[in-house]
Amino acid sequence: MWPEGKNLRMNVQPLVELDRTDRQLLRWLQAQGRLSNTELSQRAGLSQSACLRRVQRLEQLGVIEGYGALLSQAKLGKSETVFIEITLASQSETALDAFERAVAASPDILECHLMAGDYDYLLRVAVADTADYERLHRKQLAAFPHVARIRSHFTLRQVCKRPGIEV
Numbered sequence: 001m002w003p004e005g006k007n008l009r010m011n012v013q014p015l016v017e018l019d020r021t022d023r024q025l026l027r028w029l030q031a032q033g034r035l036s037n038t039e040l041s042q043r044a045g046l047s048q049s050a051c052l053r054r055v056q057r058l059e060q061l062g063v064i065e066g067y068g069a070l071l072s073q074a075k076l077g078k079s080e081t082v083f084i085e086i087t088l089a090s091q092s093e094t095a096l097d098a099f100e101r102a103v104a105a106s107p108d109i110l111e112c113h114l115m116a117g118d119y120d121y122l123l124r125v126a127v128a129d130t131a132d133y134e135r136l137h138r139k140q141l142a143a144f145p146h147v148a149r150i151r152s153h154f155t156l157r158q159v160c161k162r163p164g165i166e167v
Contacts, residue, residue: 030164
């Protein structure tokens with residue numbers, strides 16, 4: 001299960017020590033999250049109990065944050081991806097918190113990143129078409145607290161997509 005409603009402001013945490021076997025387990029789980037412990041242990045050349053202990057350790061350390069399915073936006077009627085730059089009228093703690101609470105409450109927003117640079121936040125949304133985006137813009141984005149500017153970028157096509165990070 002992915003962490004829901006979790007405050008994603010990152011604290012600097014020490015790196016977790018991973019050996020070669022841990023890294024290989026992570027690669028396999030990123031590529032095929034539905035692998036059974038039996039299959040995973042056979043691939044790794046470990047006993048089932050040793051493999052399970054390693055995976056549980058990686059979960060407890062927070063290296064593995066959750067498990068989920070990759071869904072097709074197009075098959076679910078949300079074929080358009082839009083990246084949205086948001087600039088707030090104020091960067092006070094109150095304004096940032098209010099905006100982030102509003103974003104977290106919106107199921108239409110797939111990702112939200114606090115940025116350094118010309119704008120404050122970068123959002124990623126999936127919409128059916130321009131009319132669906134207009135609905136999102138009017139009903140939510142423009143109504144979010146402290147929003148001063150909204151700038152949107154529609155993707156033409158996705159060039160690559162990776163299920164995770166290199167370990």
